[in-house]
Amino acid sequence: MDIDPSTDPDIVGDAWLPPFARDSFDTVVLDPPYCGDFQNMNNQKVRDLLAGAAYIACRRVVWFHPTWIEYPAHMKPEKAWLVRVGRSCVVRALQFFIPPAVKEPVKYFTRGPAVKYNRWLQQPQGLPFGALPTRNLKLETGN
Numbered sequence: 757m758d759i760d761p762s763t764d765p766d767i768v769g770d771a772w773l774p775p776f777a778r779d780s781f782d783t784v785v786l787d788p789p790y791c792g793d794f795q796n797m798n799n800q801k802v803r804d805l806l807a808g809a810a811y812i813a814c815r816r817v818v819w820f821h822p823t824w825i826e827y828p829a830h831m832k833p834e835k836a837w838l839v840r841v842g843r844s845c846v847v848r849a850l851q852f853f854i855p856p857a858v859k860e861p862v863k864y865f866t867r868g869p870a871v872k873y874n875r876w877l878q879q880p881q882g883l884p885f886g887a888l889p890t891r892n893l894k895l896e897t898g899n
């Protein structure tokens with residue numbers, strides 16, 4: 757998924773509010789830009805961004821960014837590395853987290869780039885991201 761259609765992603769979407777149902781993927785990788793909204797990753801932004809990823813990942817969330825983050829969105833740290841990407845460079849944090857078993861979708865953003873989604877999050881019918889992932893649906897064969 758990417759917000760920029762020119763990258764030819766499978767899905768055009770915003771990582772602040774990923775358009776997928778709970779536990780849609782085994783692993784979700786967050787490799788955001790190092791500029792703009794993602795340059796200064798304060799605690800509130802980390803919580804918001806990682807909560808969306810934790811909601812749609814059932815086994816693991818991977819974070820790759822110059823900002824080292826701490827236990828976001830009730831996830832457990834699994835493993836982590838500092839990655840040197842050049843001879844003289846800003847290093848990257850490569851961190852693996854395990855999402856919690858009990859989790860809720862984000863219902864409201866208090867600050868940051870995703871507040872624009874609050875008007876849709878608050879509508880009574882919710883957003884059409886699906887209640888259950890396809891993997892949990894049993895096919896009815898009729899036998």
Ligand SMILES: C[S@@+](CC[C@H](N)C(=O)[O-])C[C@H]1O[C@@H](n2cnc3c(N)ncnc32)[C@H](O)[C@@H]1O
Nearest residue numbers: 757758759760763769770771772787788789790
């Ligand atoms: C560091 S690159 C990641 C490249 C990708 N991992 C790859 O190997 O092709 C960051 C990407 O995040 C995308 N991006 C920026 N803001 C985004 C957002 N809010 N939601 C989803 N993608 C976003 C950019 O368009 C850019 O393609």
